[in-house]
Amino acid sequence: MHAPDAEYTRWIGRTETIDDTLAPAQADAAAATLDRDGAPFRPGQPLPPLWQWFYFHAPVPQHTLAADGHAPRGDFLPPVPQPRRMFAGARITVHHPLRLGEAARREGEIRDVTMKTGRSGSLAFVRVGYRYLQGGALCIEEEQDIVYRDPSPAGGATASVALPAPSSGVHTRLVHPDARLLFRFSALTFNAHRIHYDRDYARGEEGYPGLVVHGQLIAMLLLALAEDVAAPGARVVQSFAFRSERPVFDGAPLRLAAEQLGATVRLDARGPDGLVAQGATATFRVEPSRE
Known part of the structure; x- marks a missing residue:
């Protein structure tokens, strides 16, 4: 420690x-x-x-x-x-x-x-x-x-391991974050970090190949998928946790995946290289029936 x-x-x-x-x-x-x-x-x-x-x-x-x-x-x-x-x-x-x-x-x-x-x-x-x-x-x-x-000349990308393709029980969604989405999300979160909207700065100063997709934005997209696949009667979010592993950039597809495990949904987001950019877990509370 x-x-x-x-x-x-x-x-x-x-x-x-x-x-x-x-x-x-x-x-x-x-x-x-x-x-x-x-x-x-x-x-x-x-x-x-x-x-x-x-x-x-x-x-x-x-x-x-x-x-x-x-x-x-x-x-x-x-x-x-x-x-x-x-x-x-x-x-x-x-x-x-x-x-x-x-x-x-x-x-x-x-x-x-x-x-x-x-x-x-x-x-x-x-x-x-x-x-x-x-x-x-x-x-x-x-x-x-x-x-x-x-x-870092490499833009701070961290080492990761490509995981196998999702099984038949995994729900997937493909999203395409672009500069317009990143700009609006930056404005909504009052986030002036230039790597999200200033392409020249992101490339020239921080060494990224493009605009960096916000980790919080990816987390929201993952939770939205989790809410869609959660079991009926268990769609009230009790907890959510995420960990960013490596950056992903605008203009490239982002594949979201969710696997339901009872009241828990395990999630990840991967860039075009197939490596995990963010992993997450959502837990839902089962609401009592009103019938």
């Missing part, structure tokens, strides 16, 4: 609180971006799982943004020296859905900071916990893994 670097230990336990009113219009914009059918959202309706990412944005002034588009470090997030940042994964537990049109609060806390050295250079792992509350009740718990790394 690697102990947190002494210089950054003092960030562990640091907190951040953001209040927001969950405007239905933002959910409508998200639904349009994700091609989700249905009537416009109304106050009082439940916010779909993971859509808390479309709210609770810190109002970071434009002039303070770093060259890559991220907010400056050293306030809530620790000022680790590695310049490249990746949202590596998250674990979410849903106790109760957040309700649209109502005030809500997100409480954040730095839970761990660990420095390591890998094949690609030095790495910093930051674990952040979030609690989403409404009316004083805990609705959602979330833990995020953020990885900071040194620059």
Whole structure:
């Protein structure tokens, strides 16, 4: 086990609180971006799982943004020296859905900071916990893994292993993320990281072959597939966890796969090379019959 670097230990336990009113219009914009059918959202309706990412944005002034588009470090997030940042994964537990049109609060806390050295250079792992509350009740718990790394000529792709083709019991879906989708998703999440919308920057500065598809976007696409294949009566999301393995880029097909295992759905997303870009697991709660 690697102990947190002494210089950054003092960030562990640091907190951040953001209040927001969950405007239905933002959910409508998200639904349009994700091609989700249905009537416009109304106050009082439940916010779909993971859509808390479309709210609770810190109002970071434009002039303070770093060259890559991220907010400056050293306030809530620790000022680790590695310049490249990746949202590596998250674990979410849903106790109760957040309700649209109502005030809500997100409480954040730095839970761990660990420095390591890998094949690609030095790495910093930051674990952040979030609690989403409404009316004083805990609705959602979330833990995020953020990885900071040194620059890499290969764009930071990590080693992975090609897995066999899905069996007959696996449901698949092919999606084609493009620059328009990535731009709109960046806007919805108030994410100015330039690798998602500035092709020249993504190629010239960070060494990627194209625009990087957001890990959170892939997670939402996977959960949408899981909801479609979950057993009848067990389509209320109880928990969701994902881990990003390697980047995927705009203009290339992304194959989503889901395998139902009782109340759990195991998921993965693969780029055109057949390697796993993101793995995930969704667990559903069986709702009692109303008949």
